[in-house]
Amino acid sequence: MSRLLEVKDLTVRYGGSDFLAADSVSFGVSAGQVLGIVGESGSGKTTVGLALLGLLPATATVTGSVRFDGTDLIGLKEDQLRGLRGRQMSTIMQNATTALDPYFTIGSQFAEILRRHRKLSREEAREETVRWLKAVGIQATHRELRSYPHEFSGGMNQRVVIAMNLALSPRLIVADEPTSALDVTVQAEILGLLRELRDESKAGMVLITHDLGVVARLCSQVIVMKSGEVVETNSVTGLFADPRHEYTRRLLGSLPGRPPARPPDESVTGAR
């Protein structure tokens, strides 16, 4: 088994309850591949994400295996997990602003992360910071570098997070609802950046979302979850063209009122 991430029969039970937040979940991700985990609330997709990152609470009972590069993540001690985070595994969360450290400026925390994970000198880190921020469309002048996350919009902070991922080049990226908190127009731009991240980094990506549009945009493979179980595993083209499970069909069918599609040449401003 040469897959980057191999999850087998992952089962999670919280506290003393009977309810299985995740029930025998199995899937795999190879390098360069983007797997989408789609589900509504209560589907267990967030639980799976937490399991991948080793962030499940102490009161949870976990069975099954989550193998990253052959090593089972379940049962690893915190300091071992910490060693993996950053260069091997990283995350993109829903609320980018809170994912960044509020006490440090963007510039300084970016540079700090580069120095810690890539062992760069202060000067090199600064250069890299500017370079990667530019790559995601942030001018990175003095003003930007010296600002704090709460002074940026959600969209800009998400760009910073993506830039960090580009700079660190982790082997596995777990993205949990990366665009759900963003405005529609900003979401479109961030999706574009995520596509770039996907194409350039050759990382394996797990994308957790409830939004099928995002899945269509970014993923090649997808699993659909409901009430803790995986109800369908498919390629993205396969899923949208011919959904096998009734629940998937319902999901696809219940998207409210998409306005009628307009052919591109009807645009007023003459843009593309």
Place this chain on the structure above:
Amino acid sequence: MSVVRPVGEATSWPAAEGPDRSRGRAALSYLLHNRSLLVGSVLLFLVAAIALVVPLASPGGATTIHGSAAMAGPGGGHLLGADQFGRDLLARVAVGYRVSLFVALGSVLLGLVVGVPLGLVAATSPKFVDGPLMRVMDVFMAFPLMLLAIVVVAIVGTGTLALMLAIGVGYIPVLARVMRAQAMETGQESYVEAARARGASYSRLILRHIAPNSMGPVIVQATILIAVSIILEAGLSFVGLGVQPPTPSLGLMLSTGRDFMATSAWQVIDPGIAILLAVLAFTLLGDGLQDWLDPKRRVIGR
């Protein structure tokens, strides 16, 4: 692929089969993980048991003199030893607990009864009311609790009720402040706004919506203040400003026991450990409660 339950609106109401068992098990599991709450509860149980049961089992035991057992160590009829008059130390500690807890609960109650409404009013009033009110609170909070208590005792005299007042007065600004902070946060919630939008009056907003949902941190603070009370009461009694003999008090026992430390240290050790246990119980309880009430601890899986 796998069997799936119908896509209906999932709810936990009415509770499914065996609701109490599953909820009970979840609660037990949580209790086992929250060490502070667990240990605090156990200690509290111990303290309460001593305070309640011992005096009932041997009424008057705290004042009965057993001449022959004067200054005895533990064992032989006196589980914790006896004092210089031969009075059973366990019985005295138990009655001392009663007094301590009585004063502690009373003082915190005073703090709550006055502080909570003050905090609510401050949180929901415009600046010109909130400002001065909180400045007055600040002035009181600038005094160390012990000092404040001594001043009050100097004015109203000693005795259990006086102690309650003396200690409780210092708690009013503390609890008012916590209440105010929490009420201000709760006031931002959507349901408060919804109630306003539906025409709810000020009193309804406070009594039905804001207050009930803001009590969490206040209760945690109150629990910790009970622990503080026990120490304050012991301290005041130690210097003679608190409970007066013949009413036993842990602080008084410490004070009189001092003179006999060379011959029988038990007279000092027993009340000392008793105070320690009680304070530890309430502090851990407060700590554990805080974790329990913290919304982040709610199950993350969604």
Place this chain on the structure above:
Amino acid sequence: MVDAVSKHLLEVNALRKEFPVRSRGRTGGEPGAPVVAVRDVSLTLDRGEILGIVGESGSGKTTLGRIVLGLIAPTSGSVVFEGHDVTYRTPRERRALTRDIQVIFQDPYGSLNPRQRVEDVIREPLDIHRIGTPAQRSERVHEVMEQVVLADRYRRAYPHELSGGLRQRVGIAAALVLNPKIVVADEPVSALDVSVQAQIIDLLARLQRETSVGMLFISHDLGVVHEISDRVAVMRRGQVVEYGDVETIYRSPQHPYTEALLSAILPVDPGAPFNPITLPKEETWPA
């Protein structure tokens, strides 16, 4: 004061709302320049009509809703309800108006008091306005629960025991219990699962048809707005950039911002083209 004669149920004219900013000398903005949340907005709403207000964050749509509800007073401009100017309301006037203008909030998890049972939540508006006897109130609660398809067995449930969709139905029931003339729905389905959204939208549409209530449907979701509204106002940075019949606007938008918004909607088809239009940013900082 002579009230303006208006044949509309609700009319807002040249509304403007500024929020003062405490000068702090932040990098970038002028210290002290007020934030203009709503800038010269004029709209009408008629009986039995659903007006969608669509915009992204910072568009002012939520502030507009609060002004209509009387929760905030505008800096200038007027709000006219059934011909009467109700822009600045005394507490008593505001109270009285709450019988006619009601609200449905976005967050079904936050908009219900966790300590109130379902029947208490729904009955509260009746209690506040002292309508009917306790028995009559109970009956009305039952009636309106039926209307929103909320099974009677949920009466004694607490919010945390219900799913998001059910909670939102409770919120809708509480909004309808007084038979209001206008309902301001602020992102009523945004926090719900997709499959539940469809159910709630259908419910709202049906209720609106049955009661002829005028609805202000505020949302950032273009698809949802398209589904339920008759007319729509597109807002950006406090201003209405496009206003009119929903089909017309969606098929041939006139304003570049509307166009950009529409083009950013993700197609649910991996093969479909996706060419979102990026508008030149008026200010690069902060984006």
